[in-house]
Amino acid sequence: MTEVSHTPRVFSGIQPTGNLHLGNYLGALKRFVDSQEEGISSIFCMVDLHAITVWQEPQDLRHATRELAAGFIASGIDPTKSILFNQSQVPEHTQMAWVFNCVARMGWMKRMTQFKDKAGKNAENASLGLFGYPALMAADILVYHATHVPVGEDQKQHLELTQEIARKFNHDYETEFFPITKPVIEGAATRVMSLRDGSKKMSKSDPSDMSRINLTDDADTIARKIRKAKTDPEPLPDSVEGLENRPEARNLVNIYAALADSTAEAVIADHAGQQFGTFKPSLADLAVAKLAPISEEMARLMQDKAEIDGILKNGADRARAIAAPILKKTYQIVGMVGA
Ligand code: TRP
Numbered sequence: 001m002t003e004v005s006h007t008p009r010v011f012s013g014i015q016p017t018g019n020l021h022l023g024n025y026l027g028a029l030k031r032f033v034d035s036q037e038e039g040i041s042s043i044f045c046m047v048d049l050h051a052i053t054v055w056q057e058p059q060d061l062r063h064a065t066r067e068l069a070a071g072f073i074a075s076g077i078d079p080t081k082s083i084l085f086n087q088s089q090v091p092e093h094t095q096m097a098w099v100f101n102c103v104a105r106m107g108w109m110k111r112m113t114q115f116k117d118k119a120g121k122n123a124e125n126a127s128l129g130l131f132g133y134p135a136l137m138a139a140d141i142l143v144y145h146a147t148h149v150p151v152g153e154d155q156k157q158h159l160e161l162t163q164e165i166a167r168k169f170n171h172d173y174e175t176e177f178f179p180i181t182k183p184v185i186e187g188a189a190t191r192v193m194s195l196r197d198g199s200k201k202m203s204k205s206d207p208s209d210m211s212r213i214n215l216t217d218d219a220d221t222i223a224r225k226i227r228k229a230k231t232d233p234e235p236l237p238d239s240v241e242g243l244e245n246r247p248e249a250r251n252l253v254n255i256y257a258a259l260a261d262s263t264a265e266a267v268i269a270d271h272a273g274q275q276f277g278t279f280k281p282s283l284a285d286l287a288v289a290k291l292a293p294i295s296e297e298m299a300r301l302m303q304d305k306a307e308i309d310g311i312l313k314n315g316a317d318r319a320r321a322i323a324a325p326i327l328k329k330t331y332q333i334v335g336m337v338g339a
Contacts, residue, residue: 006179010035011146013047013087013137016064017056019204020071022213022291023192026258031150031190033076043144043319044072046086046312049094050137053130054118066308067298071215073311074297083322085315087140092323096139097132099330103169104135104161113157138162142178143323150184153191159183173333190258195229198247216299219292223284226252231276238272240264252276256283259290 014028036042046068051061065086072084087093109115112134119126129136137158141149142165149159159181166178194200194211202212213225230248237243243250243264250264256279257267271279301308331339 006145006147008040008148009144009146010040010042010148010150011045011141011144012043012150013045013050013140014068015051016046016048016061016068016086017051017204018060018064018067019212020068020215021192021202021204022215022255022287023202024071025075025215025291025294026190026192026255027152027186028150029072029075029077030258031186032072032082035148035150036077036082040148042082043146043322044077044082044084045140045319047137047140049087050133053127053133065312066305067216067302069308069312070298070301071294073301074215074294079311079315083315083318085312085319089312089316090319090323092143092320092327093136093139095327096143096323096330097136099334100135100138100142100165100169101132103165103172104138108161108164109134111157112161114154134158134161135165138165141181142166143326144319145179145326146181147179148182148184150186152186156183156185175333177329177333189254189264192255192258193247193251195225195251197230198249198251213287213291214295215291216295217291218295219288222287222291226284226287227280229280231280235276236268236271236274236279238268240268243268249276252279252283256286259286 010032012028012032014024032042032044046065048061048065051064069084069086073079077084109131115126115131115133116123118130138161141162149162151159160183163180166180169178170176192202194202194206195213196206196208196211200206200211204212206212210225210228213222217225229252231252232246232249234246234249236249236253240253243253253264253267256262257264260267271282328339
């Protein structure tokens with residue numbers, strides 16, 4: 001099938017469910033800033049409607065949404081260059097999601113591994129929203145005709161479903177209206193592992209706060225967590241192959257490389273043979289230099305909620321200006337009178 005070409009547009013979303021950490025920064029926020037700096041039209045969304053597919057305390061959701069917005073801005077997302085907003089302020093997402101609920105098949109949805117993981121043993125008790133989550137995600141993306149979606153490896157299946165929905169819609173309505181979105185999957189180099197266990201991803205739900213660096217941690221906390229990070233007794237090897245089967249060592253080298261905008265190869269070349277007693281303080285200095293300004297800026301932004309809310313409202317208005325005509329056209333294609 002020939003696919004009409006759509007102008008490049010980046011879209012990505014993050015759930016406002018608290019505790020932004022180094023993994024979110026290196027795997028998502030920093031990459032988003034890079035795409036903004038390349039001059040690609042970019043839309044970043046705090047997906048509060050996705051967050052409530054599992055229970056959220058209202059005051060926590062409100063706080064997490066503003067804190068996430070502060071995290072985006074403090075990391076370098078410029079809300080005048082990119083569009084930054086929270087999902088619930090743009091009703092076109094849910095309107096498009098309904099159409100996609102009618103395009104997606106039960107069989108496709110039942111295969112979604114994230115639903116199975118999140119619903120756990122008691123799937124009968126999961127919310128209907130959790131089951132429909134991927135159709136809303138497809139709507140987030142396609143209501144802007146986004147062409148590129150930077151996400152983590154765990155979202156690959158959802159993006160394939162987005163493509164499936166676009167293809168079926170285009171096929172059923174004999175159109176080429178929706179682009180087939182390209183997943184831009186995060187590479188291993190930016191995948192940040194727990195500081196306590198190099199085989200587990202850094203996670204906001206890990207009970208040990210020492211396992212992660214939160215974007216709200218101050219300089220002393222960042223340095224302490226790196227000094228206390230789990231390692232092995234060997235010095236750093238003289239080539240990256242020597243990091244195989246040394247997950248903790250590899251993780252610290254990867255973090256160093258990502259923070260320094262370098263590569264694991266270059267970091268190893270500079271630090272070969274060093275003991276962790278020497279390498280960790282260098283990494284701590286680098287991490288403090290890069291991350292402490294972010295936590296300071298987040299704290300400053302969080303002082304002025306009205307300013308954050310104003311930025312999100314402005315982003316939502318600009319997002320709607322793009323989404324509304326695409327939804328209208330979708331309704332026309334589907335046969336809705338009045339669209
Ligand atoms: N499901 C994504 C996650 O948990 C968040 C998300 C929602 C998203 N909508 C999106 C990501 C659209 C990219 C594009 O990480």
